[in-house]
Amino acid sequence: MASYILRRLFGLVPVLFGVTVLVFSIMHLSPGDPAKIILGPKATEASIAKLNTQLGLDQPLHTQYITWIGNVFQGDWGRSIQMKMEVLPLVAERFTATFILTLASIIIASVFGIGAGIISAYKKYSWLDRSMMFMVLIGFCLPVFWLGLLLQIVFGLNLDWLPISGMYSAGQDGFWDMIRHLILPAIALSAGAGAIIARMTRSSMVEVFSQDYIRTARSKGLKEKNVVLIHALKNAFIPVLTVIGMQIGFLLAGAVLVEMVFAWPGIGTLMVNGILARDFPLVQGVILFVATTYVAINLLIDILYAIFDPRISYK
Amino acid sequence: MTALLEVKDLEIKFRKDKEMISTVGEISFAVNEGEMLGIVGESGCGKSVTSLAIMGLLPKEMSQIGRNSDILFNGTSLTKLSDADYRRVRGKDISMIFQDPMTSLNPVLTIGYQMKEMILAHEKVSKRECWTRSVEMLKKVGIPRAEQIMDEYPHQLSGGMRQRVMIAIALTLQPKLLIADEPTTALDVTIQAQILDLIKEIQRESNTAVILITHDLGVVAEVCDRVVVMYAGKVVEEAPVKELFVDPKHPYTKGLLGSMPTLINDQNRLNAIPGSVPLPEEMPQGCRFAPRCSQAMPHCYTAEPPLVSLGNSHATSCWLYDKEEQKYG
Ligand SMILES: Nc1ncnc2c1ncn2[C@@H]1O[C@H](COP(=O)(O)OP(=O)(O)O)[C@@H](O)[C@H]1O
Numbered sequence: 001m002a003s004y005i006l007r008r009l010f011g012l013v014p015v016l017f018g019v020t021v022l023v024f025s026i027m028h029l030s031p032g033d034p035a036k037i038i039l040g041p042k043a044t045e046a047s048i049a050k051l052n053t054q055l056g057l058d059q060p061l062h063t064q065y066i067t068w069i070g071n072v073f074q075g076d077w078g079r080s081i082q083m084k085m086e087v088l089p090l091v092a093e094r095f096t097a098t099f100i101l102t103l104a105s106i107i108i109a110s111v112f113g114i115g116a117g118i119i120s121a122y123k124k125y126s127w128l129d130r131s132m133m134f135m136v137l138i139g140f141c142l143p144v145f146w147l148g149l150l151l152q153i154v155f156g157l158n159l160d161w162l163p164i165s166g167m168y169s170a171g172q173d174g175f176w177d178m179i180r181h182l183i184l185p186a187i188a189l190s191a192g193a194g195a196i197i198a199r200m201t202r203s204s205m206v207e208v209f210s211q212d213y214i215r216t217a218r219s220k221g222l223k224e225k226n227v228v229l230i231h232a233l234k235n236a237f238i239p240v241l242t243v244i245g246m247q248i249g250f251l252l253a254g255a256v257l258v259e260m261v262f263a264w265p266g267i268g269t270l271m272v273n274g275i276l277a278r279d280f281p282l283v284q285g286v287i288l289f290v291a292t293t294y295v296a297i298n299l300l301i302d303i304l305y306a307i308f309d310p311r312i313s314y315k
Numbered sequence: 316m317t318a319l320l321e322v323k324d325l326e327i328k329f330r331k332d333k334e335m336i337s338t339v340g341e342i343s344f345a346v347n348e349g350e351m352l353g354i355v356g357e358s359g360c361g362k363s364v365t366s367l368a369i370m371g372l373l374p375k376e377m378s379q380i381g382r383n384s385d386i387l388f389n390g391t392s393l394t395k396l397s398d399a400d401y402r403r404v405r406g407k408d409i410s411m412i413f414q415d416p417m418t419s420l421n422p423v424l425t426i427g428y429q430m431k432e433m434i435l436a437h438e439k440v441s442k443r444e445c446w447t448r449s450v451e452m453l454k455k456v457g458i459p460r461a462e463q464i465m466d467e468y469p470h471q472l473s474g475g476m477r478q479r480v481m482i483a484i485a486l487t488l489q490p491k492l493l494i495a496d497e498p499t500t501a502l503d504v505t506i507q508a509q510i511l512d513l514i515k516e517i518q519r520e521s522n523t524a525v526i527l528i529t530h531d532l533g534v535v536a537e538v539c540d541r542v543v544v545m546y547a548g549k550v551v552e553e554a555p556v557k558e559l560f561v562d563p564k565h566p567y568t569k570g571l572l573g574s575m576p577t578l579i580n581d582q583n584r585l586n587a588i589p590g591s592v593p594l595p596e597e598m599p600q601g602c603r604f605a606p607r608c609s610q611a612m613p614h615c616y617t618a619e620p621p622l623v624s625l626g627n628s629h630a631t632s633c634w635l636y637d638k639e640e641q642k643y644g
């Protein structure tokens with residue numbers, strides 16, 4: 001197990017290298033002279049040259065990369081041009097909000113998706129299975145922002161049960177206040193992922209239910225609960241876990257939309273603002289942060305694989 | 316000897332395109348206490364389905380047992396048990412081992428877990444005692460390093476070892492009846508003999524009744540006391556093992572014996588019975604074996620022969636012997 005984790009960690013080195021190169025190139029792949037874009041159309045030659053030196057853009061590319069990556073490792077992610085603040089603390093603070101939203105969504109999606117998938121598979125072809133899979137289809141097809149608006153109208157405006165924007169009520173910072181603000185955006189964000197998780201769980205469980213070891217488990221006189229939740233689910237879980245891991249990536253992307261709709265102060269809003277303002281250091285910071293998180297989550301999923309399937313760490 | 320298990324007029328039907336098709340047709344047999352009964356027949360004769368019916372493990376939505384069918388265990392009707400009561404019988408009173416030890420153990424649970432859950436499903440005992448009993452059982456079936464193997468997974472063991480583990484699990488609670496469905500078919504020849512010996516030894520030692528299901532008469536000859544021969548969902552002959560080998564009656568049994576590889580006749584089944592077992596939806600009229608039978612008479616194609624006792628606990632269902640009965644009274 002330890003050697004398996006170590007191997008995975010080493011495997012991350014090229015991935016992270018690729019990510020940093022990509023993030024670094026954003027500055028240089030964007031059309032035009034970054035300094036010119038940053039300073040706007042009215043900038044003078046002198047001020048452009050000055051900014052280029054200040055940003056190190058007059059150096060050769062590989063020197064620029066090494067300087068940049070060195071700074072990144074030391075926690076110096078540059079300054080946001082627009083907000084006039086250090087990028088790293090800014091991104092880290094906003095990321096917390098996104099993290100809370102994404103985590104809540106993946107929990108909702110997993111609990112309901114896996115639950116629905118198990119019941120559907122167990123009651124295969126029953127009306128319960130059919131109606132649940134129909135709902136899954138709807139959840140899958142609804143656009144995130146549309147579902148967000150619908151939830152806002154129904155539960156926020158009409159029923160007035162829950163707040164529809166922001167993370168806290170004015171002048172408050174309580175945990176439960178935050179949870180109340182979290183419910184609607186988290187549901188809006190989780191629908192698509194929940195639908196995909198439910199379908200994968202169903203097909204994976206259906207496959208496992210026909211296996212010999214399920215018959216063996218029943219022949220021992222085990223309770224159905226143990227047959228389904230231990231013998232079947234533990235085997236069916238690997239493909240489900242893969243899907244959950246993939247969904248986390250989509251959720252991070254979907255969070256941008258949901259954050260806009262619900263004015264959730266996360267990294268999505270930060271990024272959109274950064275792009276609109278051509279705030280390169282900020283955009284770089286956001287992407288680097290999200291990409292690193294994504295890689296870390298995938299490592300976590302890989303480790304979970306080995307926990308759920310003992311055969312994996314031997315391969 | 317009293318019958319431990321009595322299968323009475325067992326009919327098993329499977330759903331096929333909204334129709335219920337009879338796969339096993341009204342068979343009856345009994346297993347006595349401490350006895351080793353062989354059930355033989357080619358693949359597709361309904362042996363596995365019959366054993367699953369005894370275990371109450373037929374797929375519910377897909378299958379059905381005939382209305383007049385009954386399965387009595389120690390005098391109690393299993394077919395009338397509630398799900399919860401049937402569950403208490405499985406593993407504790409009747410347990411089962413399956414053909415393929417590669418796929419019959421759960422790949423993601425440790426051997427120890429799969430051993431212990433059997434005990435915990437039926438008894439309230441401490442974890443410690445569970446562990447001790449499991450290790451003891453593993454040692455009993457001849458597994459070296461039993462303590463270590465408790466923490467290992469099935470894929471770390473060889474096929475033979477896995478089947479030993481299956482046997483250990485099945486016998487943990489000292490059931491009165493063990494059903495072994497082709498327990499050696501998936502194993503190497505050398506391992507086959509070891510596993511058979513093990514089953515025989517445990518059966519003698521603990522006086523467990525065993526139903527040994529196989530398509531191989533050689534296996535039956537080695538270990539069984541009595542044999543039931545099945546063909547296309549019917550019992551065609553039933554006899555003590557010696558009697559069956561010395562004086563087989565049914566042409567199907569003779570065919571099976573003729574196709575056994577022996578020292579002289581090891582030319583891969585020169586005398587194999589021509590044709591193959593009919594599918595449940597294509598059962599022939601009359602005697603189900605008639606189309607493949609070299610001694611078939613016109614009568615055989617129209618009427619089904621009843622199972623007739625020939626004395627000496629020997630019975631067969633074939634018109635050839637029914638006539639004899641009539642002739643000699
Ligand atoms: N789940 C099922 N659904 C429909 N038919 C089945 C099912 N299981 C077994 N059968 C049918 O029952 C017959 C007997 O099968 P089986 O008991 O496995 O034979 P054996 O064990 O003697 O080789 C076969 O013809 C098979 O098609």
Ligand SMILES: [Mg+2]
Pocket residue numbers: 359362363364496497
């Ligand atoms: Mg079989």
